[in-house]
Amino acid sequence: MDKAIFLCSICNISSGSCAEDCGFCTQSAKHHADIQKYKYKDIEQIVLEAKNATNYGALGFCLVTSGLGLDAKKLSFVCEAARAVKAELPNIHLIACNGLASVEQLKELKNAGVDSYNHNLESSRFFYETICSTHSWESRYQTCLNVKESGLTLCSGGIFGLGESKEDRASFIQSVKELSPQTMPLNFYHPNPALPLHAQPLSEQEALDIIAEVRAALPNTMLMVAGGREITFKNKQCDIFGAGADAIVIGDYLTTKGQPPTQDLEMIEKLGYKIAKSCHA
């Protein structure tokens, strides 16, 4: 089988204590979830995690910070981390995910070696208003437009299984399609007792149907199954690629554990797929 699967890894370089109230996010201080919180991860540790990820075949590495957006201090920290990672791993595809950002801030990240920016619309315009009261869906959409203007490549997707309707999903997918991102992360809700959302979990088949629906709508976008993969698809994880996924996040997520990368590599090998060796494959 010729299909090659892309691997990406995410690194939470500034965790928790966010003043926003996104109903699906354990990093919001308003939900008091029991997670690890820290202002800035050591740069050496970030570089080490990037190296570990590439040792498992990850091509992409994402520097994620909690919070609404970037102030001068946070921007300079992300730039420092980006430079340090690129100095050791010049070929890594570096992604930053730091919330709302202006064109100027994004250009600074680009100058520091960042290749792509991840900012998710998360859900439909209508549904998003019911799960977040502290910032608008429009501000998210504008950041995605800023990414395109800055010259970075855009990675934008969202999260399913929050209690959104089929119409919400269709509207959300249409909005992402309008942005035409290079990559679309598909997250699946990981419930936590501290969070205010208590939707009926998606069945494995419903989640596979979502991947297929997105695939049909965005035939040229890389679809990356990200957070919630293990708990949503369980022993059907091997079916996500047939449904249309091209990529997965390996290792741990922002505040939850992922299965060991060796298990992912084994699954991909058993299915007869290759691991992609270049982002331009």
Ligand code: SF4
């Ligand atoms: S998704 Fe981002 S902005 Fe929303 S609560 Fe979480 S860290 Fe804050």
